[in-house]
Amino acid sequence: MRLLPLLVAGAAFIAPAVAFAHPHIFAEARLEVVAGEDGTVSELRNVWRFDDMFSASVVMDFDKNSNSVLDPDELAEVGKTVLESLEEFSYYTTITEDGKTVKVGKPDAINVDFKEGQLLMFFSVKPGEVMPLKGKLTFGVYDPTMYAAMDFASDDDLVAVGDKFSACTRTVVRPDADEVLAQNQDTLTEAFFNDPAGTDMSKLFATRLEMSC
Numbered sequence: 001m002r003l004l005p006l007l008v009a010g011a012a013f014i015a016p017a018v019a020f021a022h023p024h025i026f027a028e029a030r031l032e033v034v035a036g037e038d039g040t041v042s043e044l045r046n047v048w049r050f051d052d053m054f055s056a057s058v059v060m061d062f063d064k065n066s067n068s069v070l071d072p073d074e075l076a077e078v079g080k081t082v083l084e085s086l087e088e089f090s091y092y093t094t095i096t097e098d099g100k101t102v103k104v105g106k107p108d109a110i111n112v113d114f115k116e117g118q119l120l121m122f123f124s125v126k127p128g129e130v131m132p133l134k135g136k137l138t139f140g141v142y143d144p145t146m147y148a149a150m151d152f153a154s155d156d157d158l159v160a161v162g163d164k165f166s167a168c169t170r171t172v173v174r175p176d177a178d179e180v181l182a183q184n185q186d187t188l189t190e191a192f193f194n195d196p197a198g199t200d201m202s203k204l205f206a207t208r209l210e211m212s213c
Contacts, residue, residue, distance in 0.1 A: 023149035026051040029141045035162030041131040048121045055119040070114045079110035098135040103128040133213040142206035158209040168213035
């Protein structure tokens with residue numbers, strides 16, 4: 001059985017993908033797409049706030065001194081673990097340029113905090129290639145295994161930053177799951193539901209920022 005690294009606590013960072021037909025972790029996301037002065041996409045800034053239950057499980061697994069809080073060194077260990085675990089999945093950050101997937105580079109660090117009972121992660125990624133503001137561009141955050149549900153509470157949580165975006169139109173797309181299933185019933189096979197990461201079809205359900213430049 002194929003094993004996948006996932007955003008789960010402690011030693012459970014790997015688990016069988018076949019079990020992940022529905023989300024077990026929930027997070028509110030914010031994504032800022034930044035344009036550089038040279039007219040290219042310079043970076044994507046991510047902020048994730050996780051649900052109380054998952055956040056509590058991380059405390060239990062990483063609280064090495066058993067003081068019921070995550071101290072700075074423990075928060076750093078969470079970030080380091082996630083940094084290595086999610087590399088295979090492009091840190092749940094998806095980019096396309098005229099329909100072609102653009103991979104992202106490894107961030108310098110995953111910064112982690114814990115506030116009001118919830119785990120927060122902050123990090124930036126850069127496109128793996130020069131990406132001019134031209135054509136149809138899409139940006140989003142989703143987990144291809146569908147183990148974690150990454151939700152944008154408001155359209156304002158998908159942001160284009162930089163004057164160079166002034167020549168682009170911006171649309172937030174929130175796909176209707178029933179419509180996606182109806183439109184793709186011939187390609188959404190049993191293999192997808194057993195291993196969504198293996199088919200790359202889960203992105204059809206993901207909220208995204210579409211820009212035409």
